Amino acid sequence: MMKILCVCGLGQGTSLILRINVENVLREMGIEADVENTDVSSASAEHPDYIITSNELAQSLEGHSSKIIIVNNYFDTNEIKTALEANLA
């Protein structure tokens, strides 16, 4: 199954909000995926298919083997949907 990691600085609040919204959008799109959330330093040791994070943290994940998807507004499910549609193979 496709693996997606939602990443924030601490892996506590922000990435969990993102994860809940990403799961909702994926369900709407009819896509099955394994979605987890974690902090940015743990993320560098993991190899999911996709990492979803903010522009601010994407810079510190440069060179990561996973494809990075950037979301700016974590409450805007339309933006999340557009970003997923544009990036998921």
Place this chain on the structure above:
Amino acid sequence: MKFLEESLIALDVEANSPEEAIISTGTLLKNNKLVEETYVNAMVHSFKTNGPYFVLAPNIALPHARPEDGVNEACVSFVRLKTPVKFGHSYNDPVRLVFGLGASSSIEHVTVLQKLMALLSDQENVEKLLTAQSYEEIKPLLGGQE
């Protein structure tokens, strides 16, 4: 779990920097004995270390730290800044609405985040939070989510 109760809300607070804004939301939590002083310091430290990634949407920041930094109970406070403050976020700056999250390791942590998402996913609620004159105007936005 304490979610945006009256004693956790302050409107039109003066802050000259992101740090001051973060301390202001953290202090509301601390004064209500929901977090320890160490947690407030950790909120500021996280901003200095990890940057402004917690500016989640235009106008909206959600500073927080880790449960082990000193959280007694899952909680959220709210400070509206009198004048917008730039946190250094490339897309969502400047910030006016700051929600201080006391991140607990309990199941209530997910519940408070879901309540916060329900509130902030609706742009009309965000507009009302930006313009409300008192807690009485904010209270109806929080109701019906129990």
